[in-house]
Amino acid sequence: MTIRALKSILFPTQKPKPSSLSTFSTSSPCNDQTPISTVVSVLTHQRSKSRWSNLRSLCPNGFNPKEFSQVVIHLKNNPHLVLRFFNWTKQKSLCQHDLLSYSTIIHILARGRLKGQAVILIQEAIRVSGSDDELESKPLKVFESLVKTYKQCGSAPFVFDLLIKACLESKKIDSSIKIVRMLLSRSIRPNYSTCNSFIRNVSQSHGAPEGYMIYREIFGLDCESREDNVRRIPSVRPKIETLNTLMVAFYQDGMVDKVKEIWDQIAELNCNPNSYSYSILMAAYCDEEKMDEAEALWEEMRAKNMDPDIMAYNTIFSGFCRIGEIEKAEKFFREMTMSGIESTSTTHEHILRGYCKTGNVDSALLVYKDMRGKDFRPDASTMVALIRGLCDKSRVLEALDIVRSAERHFGLHPTRKSFESLITGLCSEGNMEEALRLQAEMVSKGFKPSSEIYTAFISGYRKQGNLEMADKLKNEMLQTQVSV
Template sequence: MAIRALKTILFPTPMQKPSFLHLSNFSTYSTPDNPQSMISTVVAVLTHQRSKSRWAHLRSLRPNGFAPSEFSQIALHLKNNPHLALRFFLWTHRNSLCDHNLSSYSTLIHILARGRLKRQALIVLRDAIRVSRLENGELESKPLKVFETLVKTYRQCGSAPFVFDLLIEACLDLKKIDSSIEIVRMLISRRISPRFSTCCSLIQQVSQRHGPNEGYKMYKEIFGSNCGAVEPSVEIFNTLMVAFYQDGIFEKVKEIWEQMLGLNCDPNCYSYSILMAVYCDEGKMDEAENLWEEMRAKNVEFDVVAYNTIIGGFCGIGEVEKAEEFFREMGLSGLDGSATTYEHFVKGYCKVGNVDSALLVFKDMLRTGFRPEGLTMERLIRGLCEKSRGLEAWEILRVAKGRFGFCLMRKSLEFLVMGLCQEGKMGEALKLQRQMVSEGFEPNCEIYDAFISGYMEQGNVEMAEKLRMEMLEIGV
């Protein structure tokens, strides 16, 4: 459970605070009959005794532990020292000295949030959502119940709306998207605006789970409510455009772009890159270049993503020389190419049949330490096989497999086997075919035809006939 690891995760070696009262002053304390006196005593022990002695002293004062309401009252006295409040919580939890409920969890969460201890607050929130015990004794806590309890304890803890952003983030971490939506709706009904980063995360996850149209509806629900008269930021628009772009709904990307401009929200470099990617995918490189020049005119600083987008667009239509111009400009700007940059050029050179240049770029990519993607490997192997260079293709596959554990898709392996057969490299083709079988790829009719043609070309009619009979027997 996350809570057990909190102490080691969250705290470095604690700094010792000076002792304002001598330890002997506490040694004669007995458990007061007055609850408020008891709480004052515990707070005094926590704040003034050294860490090594305070816990033993508290154990002797309260051998039967604390009620959740008592913990909350003590923690509130420590709200300006959130680290100490968390240590007290961990100590009671670890030693089973408090049967914490949502109210005591919420008190601690408020204290951590107001102290801007975000990471610690998120851990406690996730634990509260997963396993906290409700007042009615149920073992599973609902996120909405956590929200209600946070609302009830909000004022007495002197909290801030930031705590609800943390709750939404914790729900999203636990993939409780529907609960996150409900919490946002309840905040909006109370005229509380979630942070932009929270809205971005929610819209992104709603888009991934339910599709970009649902993400767009969520955007309209949040910002169409005029909650706090807050206008959406460029990050919100970028989140929406990326969601529609990834789903291939290009017209919606352009529509959101126009909405962003209509609200006088200035696009940033990433915004331009998304719209450029749309034009590149549509093969409209004139429009993509126009955007590039608009960025230059507006002094928008180009980044690696922008360069990769325009380079990929020109490589995609076979204008590799134009892509090389942007690559040179990229270097002069002090930016290094990424794995994506290399992959664009590998595929671009293969597209125009320049496999020598593709091979040089690929080898440079490996020297730089980048791992090629499957599609890049497949395109390079196909390009080499089309040039009757199957042995080189096989060597590339061997190196990639040894270095990265890389495995090609079935189609590319078949293409490589057929390429070797066409070149008359039957021994190598057989070795590769055995490897395919060991990986679960059974030969199909294209593979049999390639071997039969290869053996016939070499005059080995007996082997070719044997393979024909084998095809008939297994029904390929």
Template structure:
């Protein structure tokens, strides 16, 4: 039996290395044999007639080409991107090359520098779908890493990264797209405004206006604390400029200003603008409705949020996952956990995938009302059906609830699971167990935990 009751040995994953931007890489220097093959293939492709070149190549190299050799050949064809693409497609069709990320990156760059954007984007989408190297890095980030490493050697064009971000957004891989934009901007590479607008629009449609507005603030440099106080004023100034030049605001531009008001809790101004949209017959979309619902839920005016939700349905718009999440947060915020449960169950029926924060709110709301078993069921349901990775706070809340109910064995098992997820026990967890054991009459175990807790505090002070 281990000397420590709550402490566990953690087997952590190796620290993930950040992507390298400091150097570029290209296919490794070819051997003499490879150099001869490369020169021969390039000569046949560039000098022979199109009808004979492919059969000639196939007869010479029936076993195909190594991806490194393919990349070197393609680099020598970079001034003829159409021919390079035909060579790539031919090797695919004849199964003459087991293409890897390097060979895909090379042909993508060649197509990008040749302004064959649609062709390049098709291959980017294929690369995202095909290549999975480990479970730690989403596929788009692996493709991004490879494109970065081969960018200079291929003499590529900057918009290749726009094509990657757009491909991510088209397949609803929002988080990787956002991360790629952050990494590019942190190194002084600014994606096109159209790409940033697409990112904001996609985030807004999938996660609501407030989330879209946060991305808007970040990508256009409005996220710093020094800009926070004048943020609404800045958006209002843009509106005044629009009016000055007779630009009629649409639903999207209304949504940005409404989101700015909601973000600061100025729901009176948001509501005034919302009514103004109706007067000017500007139709609100799902994002706009979600923004208003989320704003009212945030300040605890759940009745007004319900009114907006009903209006949304009357106008023939179905609520999205973000709609339900706002309502769950709102109901839990005012202590109406039964209504929150009904909304959550409706989300599950519709096949929505709640965010981890929604599970945290549900778990907290149920535990506050003494419904720990139901909260534990929500956690298990989230893990099983939605791949939930619960936060440490949710585990702490559940452990406290179980200890208060005297269910020490269940609390201990959950604590072991919590440590297995990488969350070490803190003072609140120790306090919950000590309280639980005292309540159940086990003073001996409570005393052991007190000593262990003091040891942990002393170690923290020394550190």
């Protein structure tokens, strides 16, 4: 949408008033002494070293917000100078900035594409726009002020995208929803990247269904249900990135059927899925262990001459490793290596867990050593799988060595499940002293003994013929009613 169109929508009947910022008198006084034109001249024509000292002497009492706004609108084509002037007035306490002065400089920074600085000032404006008991209404006050000053500042629609971004970064999701809906009522739609970020944040905060409803509003997919007195938005086709955002939101909420529904809409909307789109749907199939469907998607992607990226490979690895088909995972790994794609920590973790699932702990150890060589930090679930795999093979001391090395090298402390596997293995081997030391360490880490720990010690003592200790622990377990 053009700036001219936006102005006509925001101000359809508004006429400039003599007191508006669009009309200046160059003799307008600063502190009833210095004309605005003189201040502008000092800022634009004097060197930076003398500029600020001269301004301070000309305007010792500083500026009120209206005077500040009048000055910077004359400098709107030099946003860097405007920002320096703003910072100077703040540092020297020469202006008690309010929504008017904040809105003016925000517009100027936005039209100058100084996005980061504009977002920071929007967040400052939100903080100063009211009392703390008006938290939800603060962003709306900033929105209203930006609308009022939009035309006079010669701004660009992008300023409202920055306002939405500032709200999202500040976790003011409900306020951002209201602002977007007010923009939509004026036929103003945020740009695609803002829409995607907005939908993602709404989905994470309020759930994927809410994000989907907002998506339909933004792209006018429910226009036919709107009342005639509300301006309708022309249908604009969403891009694949937006649909990917929706699929990820539903996937993260565990709503696999909705992921498939959005996938079907991709074709209906004449969008072309990309590698990321395929990866999301493949991940949904992999989680359901529907590897035939996942592999069919892979072949469809390759038939379209799409080169899978590391995310796609990691997704397919995870699926085959989850069901124990490590040979197929290895096949895809070789293909990935031949394609020149570098493996990641996630790649190694999937394969390591796959080897452990099939009982091939020697191969799992090789993968773990490779991870250490590449300084890839395994996550807790990967360490649990490796420790359990070694203990199941009666290689408890080897597993304990790996736990100690992981603590030294990665700062990884054993989890409850790792403690349980190690203690169970030690008791099974009759190494009760080491098991007791490890159990004491477990308690020191804040883990209370579970029924599995008690059962391991009871079984261990019985194997040693120490029935008295075994019965004592059994009674203790029943009395404390430990959790499983």
